[in-house]
Amino acid sequence: MVAAALAEAITYPAVGAELDIEHVSHAFDIDGAVLPVLEDVSLAIKPGEFVALLGPSGCGKSTLLRLVAGLEKPRSGVLREDDIRINGPHPSRVVVFQDPTLFPWRSVWDNVALGLEAQGILKSQRQRVDTAIDLVGLSAFRKAYPHQLSGGMAQRVALARALVNDPKVLILDEPLGKLDSLTRITMQAEIVSLWQRKGFTTLLVTHDAEEALFLANRVIVLSDRPARVKADVKVDRPYPRHRGDPYLADLRRQILGLLGLDATW
Amino acid sequence: MSTYSVSDASAAAGQAAAGVSPGWLEKLRSGGYGAGLATGAAWLAFGASCLYWEDLGDWSRTNGVAIGAFLIAALALLGTLGADFLGGAGVALRRRAPWLVALGSFLTLWEIATAKFGWLPLPFFPPPQAIVEVYTDDLPKLFNSVIASVKLQLGGYIIGAAIGFLTGVSIGWSQKVGYWVHPVLRFIGPLPATAWLPFAFFTFPSSWSASTFLIALATGFPVTVLTWSGVASVPNAYYDVARTLGAKPSFLVLKVAIPAALPHVFVGLFMGLGSSFAVLVVAEMIGVKAGLGWYLQWAQGWAAYANMYAALIVMSLLCSGAITVLFKTRDRLLVWQKGVVKW
Structure with missing residues (x-):
């Protein structure tokens, strides 16, 4: 693979950050009523770990990600990145959202360059943009505008836009949720290989148990809203994994059971 | 269209x-x-x-x-x-x-x-040759009128568009500015700019500056409102993305809010152009003793109907020319929205 060869030629600081989530609770005010979304969530994530957050839809998984990203502050509890308290967004923790949210007025190249431009280092580091675009295999589309891209391509651009910053933590908020199943399978494999090469800590929100097991070292099962940690499942299997692996199938059955869906199995 | x-x-x-x-x-x-x-x-x-x-x-x-x-x-x-x-x-x-x-x-x-x-x-209905005669025999006067109109219109429009854009961005971005400017805008904005004519002509030192003010006013209101609505309707997700990538507030305004609002801004510029033409002609007829509006008035006063038609034709060419220039600029600046937004 061209992308793989290129990635090897350019070495990134392969250090993921450690994340500590300590007794975090959060709530929203909706029309005067308080809606609790997270209740006393504690998690310790080791550098370079790939953790999937799995839970029923609307349970507060994405809120937890927003707290880790620093886009919101928790009502109580503390979040730390490498023992430094998270107080706001920082380019070392980059989010890939469910919608690619590319800026439609910027070409693919300019979208990927966004982070470096915002940090004022684009002029001296332009080649990083090219490298990131090559990494997701879109070199031919540098000058294309977002409306000319397919859903999968747009999500790849969003991934490149995140990776160009050399994040220590990559936060994935159901990034494959809206893709067709074939593109999804390809991109799952790509995410694993990017994570293996770069070594960043990855936090993935998904409601697809199979996806979580295929990608992650650890699957955190969350309860219904307000979200509490229901189970912390180690997925001790080497990569590349196989979807038909009986070990994974067994874990999947257990996890679906925890989510109250065992009847479907 | x-x-x-x-x-x-x-x-x-x-x-x-x-x-x-x-x-x-x-x-x-x-x-x-x-x-x-x-x-x-x-x-x-x-x-x-x-x-x-x-x-x-x-x-x-x-x-x-x-x-x-x-x-x-x-x-x-x-x-x-x-x-x-x-x-x-x-x-x-x-x-x-x-x-x-x-x-x-x-x-x-x-x-x-x-x-x-x-x-x-x-x-009242002169033949084609009478209108042609105006163009051949009264050209200098007509030409001077065109120059005067274009100068007045351009000055007022640019001032109005610039102030409207800046105001729109400020109230779209800052709630504090919005708190003070919004009611003023509500109160004054819907007033037709021509209603300010008497006020403008005795307040300003010259009829030229008064007309510039009126044209700027007519342009400024739609540009302000649409820029504001453009900035206010930028999806929060855009800001989230930029913030996680390390963007500072100035970056969020200049590189996220403004480009995202530009399609709206152009609608405002288009509407402002239309209403400023109306003000231009009225201002020239009443106050400024130059320009195509004045030429029209003068022609009518002398029952020179051929001159009137000739001036009308020139005026319509100028107005549609101005709109064409605006649309071409928009198409150039907003290539990215081909197939995304249409108006």
Whole structure:
């Protein structure tokens, strides 16, 4: 693979950050009523770990990600990145959202360059943009505008836009949720290989148990809203994994059971 | 609206590709030259109608107009035969042929109805040659009026657009600014700018500065409101993305909010242009003793109706020209929204 060869030629600081989530609770005010979304969530994530957050839809998984990203502050509890308290967004923790949210007025190249431009280092580091675009295999589309891209391509651009910053933590908020199943399978494999090469800590929100097991070292099962940690499942299997692996199938059955869906199995 | 759309150009290109292949003989047989021949005929008729009957009044340019019409007829016929060899110009000619036919026929009718038989009451409906006479004999005055109008309009429009844009961005971005500016905007904005005329003409040192103020006011309101709504409707997700990538507030305004709001801003600029034309003409008629509005007023005062029509034609060319320039600028600046937003 061209992308793989290129990635090897350019070495990134392969250090993921450690994340500590300590007794975090959060709530929203909706029309005067308080809606609790997270209740006393504690998690310790080791550098370079790939953790999937799995839970029923609307349970507060994405809120937890927003707290880790620093886009919101928790009502109580503390979040730390490498023992430094998270107080706001920082380019070392980059989010890939469910919608690619590319800026439609910027070409693919300019979208990927966004982070470096915002940090004022684009002029001296332009080649990083090219490298990131090559990494997701879109070199031919540098000058294309977002409306000319397919859903999968747009999500790849969003991934490149995140990776160009050399994040220590990559936060994935159901990034494959809206893709067709074939593109999804390809991109799952790509995410694993990017994570293996770069070594960043990855936090993935998904409601697809199979996806979580295929990608992650650890699957955190969350309860219904307000979200509490229901189970912390180690997925001790080497990569590349196989979807038909009986070990994974067994874990999947257990996890679906925890989510109250065992009847479907 | 379609006159200004980009799709026209591509349609023309498509026709060009289709129009090159068949030979001229084939085309003659299939009647492909019909529109071209009709164009020639219509303009010949116009020229002939000028010469055949005696003029009812005393107009000095009748012969000149006839010669001009014959010239256009000749060009149309030549162009019809040579369209295949004229490249882009030939294609454009072919596309516009039906309009040229209509124009030639209209002028013929107009000529007959006014100069020759007086079916339309004469001083109020001057014949084509009377209007041509204005352009040849009163050119300096008309030209000075155009310059005065363009200067006034451009100055007021640029000031109004700039202030409107800055105000719109500030109230869209900052709630504090919005708190103070929004009620003022609500109270003053819907007032037609012309209602300020009396106020403006005694407050400002000159009628020129008063008119500039009025034009700026007429432009500023729609630009402010639409810029504001554009900035306010930028999805929060855009800001989230930029913030996680390390963007500071200035970056969020300049590189996220403003580009995202630009399509709205252009709608505001377009609306502002329309309402500022109205103010320009009124201001020139009432206060400023120069410009096309004043020329119109003057022509009417002297019952010089031909001058009035001549000025109206120039004015409409200028206004539609200004709008075309605005649309072209927009298409250039907003290539990215091709197929995303349409208005």
